[in-house]
Amino acid sequence: MNKSKKFSGQPIIKQLLSFINNQNIYRTAEHYKSDRYTKRFTTYEHLVTMIFSVLSGCSSLREVTSIMLACEGKLSHLGIKHFPKRSTLADANKRRSSQVFGAIYYQLYSLYKGVLSDSRTKQEAIEGLQIIDSTTITLFSDILKGAGRNPMAGKKKGGIKMHTIINAMEDVPSLVKFSSAATHDHTFLKDLKLKKGSYVVFDKGYTDYQQYEQWGLDEIYFVTRQKENAIYTSIEEFDLDEKTDDAILKDEKISLMKKDGTTFALRRIAYWHEKHKKVYEFITNNFELSADKIAEIYKNRWQIETMFKRLKQNFPLKYFLGDTQNAIEIQIWISLIVQLLLLVVQRKAERKWAYANMVSVIRYHLMTYINLFKFLKNPDSEWEYLTTKLPVQLSLFYG
Template sequence: MNKSTFFSGQPIFAQLLRFIPRDIIRRIAADHHADKYCKRFNTYEHLVTMLYAIFNHCNSLREVTTGMLATEQRLNHLGVRYHPRRSTISDANNRRQADVFGAIYYRLYQKYSDFLSDSRKKSIASRLYIFDSTTISLFQEILRTSGKNPAGKRKGGIKVHTLIRSDQDIPCMIRYSAAAANDSQFLKEVHLPKGSIIVFDRGYADYIKLNSFSTSGVTWITRKRSRSAYDVLQELDNPHKDKGVIGDKSILLGYRGGNRLLGRIVQYKSPTTGEVYEFLTNNMRMSALTITELYRKRWQIEILFKRMKQNYPLKYFLGDSENAIKLQIWCSLIADLILKIIKKGIAAKWSFANLAAMIRLHLMTYIDIRGFLKSPEKALQQKLSTKQITPSQQLLFFT
C-alpha cells in the first residue's frame, strides 16, 4: 500500500483509543481492584473488546470473537495481547464490576468537558441542566419491568436516569434502576451549583427536593401534574398574551397540611395545535415566554436517548446479568463521548449517524482519521507520495 498523507500506520480504532489514556485506566483498575487474580484479560483489554463490539454493532459474543480473530494481526496496535475467547468475555462481563467502567467514563468526562462545552462562550446553555430517564427493554426479567403483565412471558427493563448539561450534550450523571422504580427518588441525587437551571418532566415530583433547590439558588422548571393542587397567591403581569401565554400566577403548591412549595405557574397555549401546557417554576424574574422556551429544550435529552439507541447495540446485550448490562451501557457512553469529541473537532459538518456509520465501516482501516473525515472519497482514492502522519499529530485535530 502506498504511503500518503491520508494513510497511517495505525487503524482508525487505534486512533480513537488514544483519547482514553491508559494510565487513567490503570489507576482506576487499581483503585477498584479490577485486575486482581486476572492473568490475561485485564481492564484495558476488556474495555477495548467492548468498544470494538459497540462500534461494530455486534449483537453476540460470536460476532465479537470472530471479528477480532479476523483482524488478529492488528490487535497489537490496540494494545490487546491476544484474541479473547467467548467464555473469557462472558466471565469478565459477569465478574468485573460495572462501576469500574463508570469511573472511567466520569474521568474522561472531566478531561474533555471543557473542550465539549467551549467555556469561552458564556451562555444560558452552560447553566442549563436537563434531567430525564429512558427505559431499555430486556428479553429476560433481570430487572423488574413496569406496567401490567403483558401477554406471554414477562420481559425485563432497565431505566437509565440521566443528567446532561445543555451545551455539552453528554451525560454528567447516570443512575440505573429497574424500570418499575419511581423516578422522583433519583432527583435527590442531583446537586447543582448556585445559578443553575434544571428542567425535568412531571414524573420527578419531590417537593422537599424542589424546596432545597430554591434555597440553594437553583431554578427548576417542570410541567404540572394533573392531580397537583395549588392555591393562587397573585396574578402576575402578562405582556406576552399575543405570543401564547394565557396565564401567569404566583402560587403555593401542595395540599394544606402537607409539604407546601412556593412557586409560579405559567399557562401556555400552542398557536399550532391549540393545546394548553402548564409549567411550574420557582423563578419569579424570568419572563413567562422564557420559561416555556427553556422547557422546550428538554427535548434535547430525548434526542440523546434516540442517538444512543440508534447508534449503539442496546437491544441485544453480551451478558444476561445485571452487571453485564450496566457494563455495556457504560461502554456505550464511553463510545458516544469519543464520537462527540471527534465530531466537534473536525471542520467538516457530519450528522452523528453518518459519523458513527463511517467509523463502523472503516474501524480497522489504516488511514488518518483527520484526512478521512475531511474528505472520505479523496482519502481513499488519492495516494500522495509524502511521509506518514505520526501518532502524536493524530491527536492535534481537536485541540
C-alpha cells in the first residue's frame, strides 16, 4: 500500500511547535537561568505545556493535566520527557520568571516579522509608523490594583494593563509592558526607544506634553487627539487647497500651554467624522505632511484595536493557571506566542482563512496526525479522507 501524502507522522501541535527552534529556547533558558534548581520540568517543557493549554482552551490546572494525561502516549512528539503534575505546573508558573517567555516571544517576532508584514498595509502606511495602545485584563483578585473608583457595593476587580506597540506594517506587538490597571498610560511613553524620523500614533490617554516637546527636539513625529481641557491659542491658520478632503475643517499652528505655564508649538487639525457625526481634533508636531495624511495616520490606530480583539476572542484571558502576577504574565506571553505562530500559519497557507475559523479548526485537530498545510488548503477533501478512507485502511490491520 502506498504511503499517503495526506497523513503525517506528527500531530498538528507538533507541526506548530516546529516553528520554534529548540536550541534557541535552551540558550534563552541558560541566559535567564530559568532551569536553575530545576530537575525535571524544564523551560522548554513549561513552554510546550502552556502552548498546549492555550491551544486547547483549558481553564484550570486540573483540565490541563487531565487532557495531557489522556494524550500521554503522544506526548513524546512534543519533546516532553516528564508528564507535569498540577503542583509542578502551578509551582513553575509561580517561580519561573515570565521574562524568559517574553524573550522567547521577541525571538519569534524577530524571526517571523517579515512573514507577518501585510502587503496591503505597506501601500497605505507610512514607513516606520508605530501604533501605541493598551488593553486591560480584568482579574478577580487583589494581585494588581484595579482602575477606576471603588464600587458602592462589592469588591473592585484588580486588573493588569498590557501596553503595546505594533508596527503598522505588521500585525503583532513589537513591544509589550505590563502594569497595574490603575497606572496612567502616559508613563509608558518614557520607556520607548524610537529612532529619529519615526512616526508614532496613540490615543489621548497617553497625553504627556513634556514627552511631546522632547520628541520634537529628537525629530520623532507623533499624531494623537487633543484633550478637551487643553489650553491653547491659535498662531496661524493654514489654507486648505482644493485637493484637501472636505472632512478637514481646520489646519492650524497652535501654542499649547503646559502645567508649568510654559508653551510650545504644535499643529492642530479639526476633522469631521461623518459616521460618528462629531469633530475630532488631532495634534501633531509634523508640519510637512498634508492634513489628509495626518488624519489617515490616526485612522491606522484601528489595527491595534483589531489585534487586541483577535487575541481576546481566540485566546480568552479569563481563566489563569496561577494567582500571582508572574503566572498571569506567563499566560499572556504564551497567548501572544500562540497568536504569532498561528498568524504565520495563516500567512503561509495557500488558501485564505479567517483567523478565528482557522484557530477553531486547528484547536479541534490539535492531536490529529495530518499534514497541516494540506489540510488547510483543501479541508473538505482531507476531512473525507480522515472519516472514510482512513478507517477502512486501518481496519485491514486492526479489524
